[in-house]
Amino acid sequence: MDQLSSMDASFLHLETPETPMHVGSLMIFDLPEGYQGDYYEDVKEMLGKRLHLSALLNRKLAQMPFQLAEPVWIEDDDIELDYHVRTVTLRRPGTMAQLEQLVARLHASLLDRSRPLWEMYVIDGLENGQVAFYTKAHHSGVDGKAGVELAKVLYDVTPTMREVPPPRRKRAAAQYQLGVTELLQAAANNAAQQYRKLAELLPTAAKALGTAASVMASQRSEKGERSLSLGLAPKTVFNDSITNQRSYSTMTLPLADIKALGRRVGGTVNTIVMAMCSIALQRFLTERGLLPKEALIAMVPVSLRAEGDKAMNNQVSAVRVDLATDIDDLPTRFKAIHASSEAAKAVVRELKPVLGVDVPITGSPWLMTGLASLLGRSNLASRLPAAGNVLISNVPGPGQHLYMAGARMVHYFPVSIPYHGSALNITVHSYAGLLEFGLTACRRVLSQDESYEMIEHLRAALREIEALPQVEIVELKTPGADQSKVKSAAAALVTVIQPDETAPVAANDKASRAS
Numbered sequence: 001m002d003q004l005s006s007m008d009a010s011f012l013h014l015e016t017p018e019t020p021m022h023v024g025s026l027m028i029f030d031l032p033e034g035y036q037g038d039y040y041e042d043v044k045e046m047l048g049k050r051l052h053l054s055a056l057l058n059r060k061l062a063q064m065p066f067q068l069a070e071p072v073w074i075e076d077d078d079i080e081l082d083y084h085v086r087t088v089t090l091r092r093p094g095t096m097a098q099l100e101q102l103v104a105r106l107h108a109s110l111l112d113r114s115r116p117l118w119e120m121y122v123i124d125g126l127e128n129g130q131v132a133f134y135t136k137a138h139h140s141g142v143d144g145k146a147g148v149e150l151a152k153v154l155y156d157v158t159p160t161m162r163e164v165p166p167p168r169r170k171r172a173a174a175q176y177q178l179g180v181t182e183l184l185q186a187a188a189n190n191a192a193q194q195y196r197k198l199a200e201l202l203p204t205a206a207k208a209l210g211t212a213a214s215v216m217a218s219q220r221s222e223k224g225e226r227s228l229s230l231g232l233a234p235k236t237v238f239n240d241s242i243t244n245q246r247s248y249s250t251m252t253l254p255l256a257d258i259k260a261l262g263r264r265v266g267g268t269v270n271t272i273v274m275a276m277c278s279i280a281l282q283r284f285l286t287e288r289g290l291l292p293k294e295a296l297i298a299m300v301p302v303s304l305r306a307e308g309d310k311a312m313n314n315q316v317s318a319v320r321v322d323l324a325t326d327i328d329d330l331p332t333r334f335k336a337i338h339a340s341s342e343a344a345k346a347v348v349r350e351l352k353p354v355l356g357v358d359v360p361i362t363g364s365p366w367l368m369t370g371l372a373s374l375l376g377r378s379n380l381a382s383r384l385p386a387a388g389n390v391l392i393s394n395v396p397g398p399g400q401h402l403y404m405a406g407a408r409m410v411h412y413f414p415v416s417i418p419y420h421g422s423a424l425n426i427t428v429h430s431y432a433g434l435l436e437f438g439l440t441a442c443r444r445v446l447s448q449d450e451s452y453e454m455i456e457h458l459r460a461a462l463r464e465i466e467a468l469p470q471v472e473i474v475e476l477k478t479p480g481a482d483q484s485k486v487k488s489a490a491a492a493l494v495t496v497i498q499p500d501e502t503a504p505v506a507a508n509d510k511a512s513r514a515s
Contacts (some may be wrong), residue, residue, distance in 0.1 A: 024415035052167035090125035234292035242442035279461035299388035319344035
């Protein structure tokens with residue numbers, strides 16, 4: 001029995017029918033040459049043998065009495081595999097557009113909280129003979145980095161499936177539900193442990209806060225320079241209450257080319273991605289006469305996970321990054337985006353010991369659930385000031401090709417979470433030499449056709465960046481940071497992994513989406 005942290009549980013409490021809080025992935029596989037079997041049955045058999053390798057797959061929630069404290073994870077020894085692993089066949093002709101629209105619909109439905117919080121779908125019928133695999137798991141049990149660790153459990157690095165040791169025999173049958181006394185005792189013990197940790201952390205927290213304040217003070221801009229301190233974000237069409245309907249689109253780029261482009265124009269892979277999003281969003285809003293005069297601001301998750309930590313939980317915070325959409329000159333915009341990103345990360349580095357602290361709050365389940373319901377039903381998201389306009393997340397992924405049940409994974413697209421006030425989520429995931437984009441949005445705010453339009457704007461933005469002249473490589477200065485740590489810190493905090501190998505990019509343009 002494991003108590004959920006406050007951060008993990010918040011994804012449960014903030015969930016409403018309009019805002020499912022699960023993350024997902026869409027993978028495309030090449031079946032082995034001459035394959036004549038039933039791939040769905042092969043996948044289900046493989047998963048059945050490996051469920052015990054990941055706690056995420058075989059645990060479920062037990063709620064606290066009267067929601068006085070966070071729920072706990074308990075083991076489920078009666079998993080119905082046919083429920084969790086499903087199969088869908090696309091109608092002819094089986095285009096990428098049909099697949100993306102199917103994923104949008106599958107991603108819109110809530111997970112059953114009486115069962116382990118995950119579902120997987122084997123999708124056949126694609127016109128090119130490939131097979132798709134869509135997974136979703138509740139964010140309360142997994143963040144982006146933990147999802148990558150889960151992938152290492154489920155997938156193989158060769159076409160031959162590795163043998164895994166069977167689960168150990170259980171000495172006693174687990175209880176289907178825990179008693180009230182056990183739950184309340186677990187909550188009390190967990191709260192006592194967390195408060196003890198808080199007390200022990202006070203000296204470290206005071207030091208971290210002092211250092212962060214010094215870093216922020218050193219980031220003050222000179223007169224006439226662009227400020228690194230961001231105010232509230234301007235209101236846009238994306239800062240609205242959302243429905244549970246989703247739009248979804250994907251794009252693939254060769255990572256080696258993006259890395260080379262970054263070196264040529266004086267930026268990182270992260271800078272290229274942020275600049276692409278800045279140009280695409282600016283163009284999309286300008287065409288509709290909706291671009292605000294103030295610069296758009298992106299909410300960008302940053303990992304708090306220590307190196308080597310493979311826990312299946314959430315260890316993440318977020319920074320706000322200036323997208324500089326009010327600057328027309330692209331090289332100047334580049335510099336502004338990079339400076340804003342590095343300045344925010346410099347503060348997070350110092351606050352890392354504090355940001356990851358779990359603070360138990362009595363009654364938080366009913367309090368947060370009520371606030372989430374109020375936010376959606378009262379349309380407050382469109383009236384309240386906005387911290388950011390769009391979510392942009394870069395998640396490092398496997399550097400080598402993976403296999404599942406003998407099939408070779410050729411694409412690994414992310415599917416993420418929009419929310420009230422942030423109706424568009426742009427997530428980028430690296431995989432085997434590719435940079436995989438997934439745009440997940442509320443369909444009422446960004447329709448499926450508009451999602452494809454945004455993809456085309458991202459492609460056009462990349463071409464615009466490619467047209468920039470080569471710049472002389474200079475040492476990058478991070479405002480307010482110890483310059484002896486800048487190079488190593490920047491390498492650690494650029495959230496797109498840089499794999500050793502590259503792979504050919506399959507066609508995935510708008511023409512391939514035509515029905």
